[in-house]
Amino acid sequence: MNNKKIKNKQLIYEADKCPECGASHLIRDYSRAELVCNKCGFVVEEDLIDHGPEWRAFDSDERDKKTRVGAPVNYTIHDKGLSTVIGWQNRDYYGRYIPPRNRAQLFRLRKWQKRIRISDGTERNLASALTMLDKLSSGLNLPRIVRETAAMLYRKIASLKICRGRNMECVAAAVLYAACRQCNVPRTLREIGEIANIPKKEIGRNYRYISRKIQLRILPTSPRDYIPRFCSQLKLDNNVRVKTLEIINSAYGEELISGRGPSSIAAACLYIATLLCDVRITQREISIVAGVTEVTIRNRYKELVRKLDIEVSA
DNA sequence: AAGACGAAAGTGGTTGA
C-alpha cells in the first residue's frame, strides 16, 4: 500500500477507493475518527483506531522506545486496563500443576482479588459509570477520543466528589455531552437524551452544573461542526459541503449566528447550499437528520437569504 | 400528490427586575 503522509496525522491510502464516488483519495481524520473521502466527503468508516506509534520518532532507537507495547492505558476501564489477574489455570510460574491441597487457597485468592479490585463505593461507581458511558457512546456511534475524553472527565468529577447524591446516569450523560462538544463532534442534548432515556432538561442541568464546578471552558458549538455528519447521512457530495461551509462563514459576518440553535443554522445553510448546487433534497429530509422542524429551517433560511443577498432560483 | 410556505398558538429556557 502506497502511503503518502500529509500534515502529521492524516494518511492518504491511494490503493483504497471510495465506495460512493470511486475516487482514490481517502483521508484518515483521527480527530474525528473517521475515514473520509476527500473528493465527495463520504464517511467510509467511523470509529478508527490509531494503530500508529504514540509519537514521532527520528531514528530507529527512538522509534523502539516510543512504539506502543502492550495495551495502551485505557481511561474507559475503571482501573485503566492495568490490572493483574490471577490466572484461571491451576499451574504455577514454571507451568507445573499446583497440587490439589493448594487449590483451595488459590481459589480463595481469586475470589478475594475479584472482591478487592472493585472494592470501595467510589470504585464501584466509577466502574458502572464507565460502562454506562461506553454503552451510550456506542449507541451514538461516537469515536474513541470522545469516549476517552468523557471517561477522563468523569474521573475528574468523581475524584472531586462534586456529584455525590446526583443521579449517576444523568451525570454520565452530561459528561458525554460535554466531551462531544469538547471534541467538536457535537451531538444535541436531545440525541443523547433519547439514547440514555433521560429528559434533555436533566442532562442540560447537570451539564451546566458540572461545567460551572470544574470551570470547563467550552466554546459555543459552531454550525460548522454538524456539517460533515449531516452531509454524510444525507449522502451529499463535497461541493455541497464546501458551499454550506462558505455560507456559514459569511453568516458569521452578519449577526446571524448568535442566539440561534447551531443545528438550525447548519440545517438552513445546508438547505441553501443544496438549492445553489441544484441538488434535489426536501426540507423534511434535512429536518430529520438535523433534529429541527421544517418550519425552523424555513425561518432561518428566509432570514439568511435576505440578509446575505443570496439569489435562489425557485 | 408532494413539497414549500406561512400564520397562529403553544412550549421550554433565559434574563432581568
Added chain:
DNA sequence: TCAACAACTTTCGTCTT
C-alpha cells in the same frame, strides 16, 4: 420568584410544481 422575551415546535390551510 415572576413576567417578558426570543427561539423553536406543532398544527393546519394554502399555494406551487
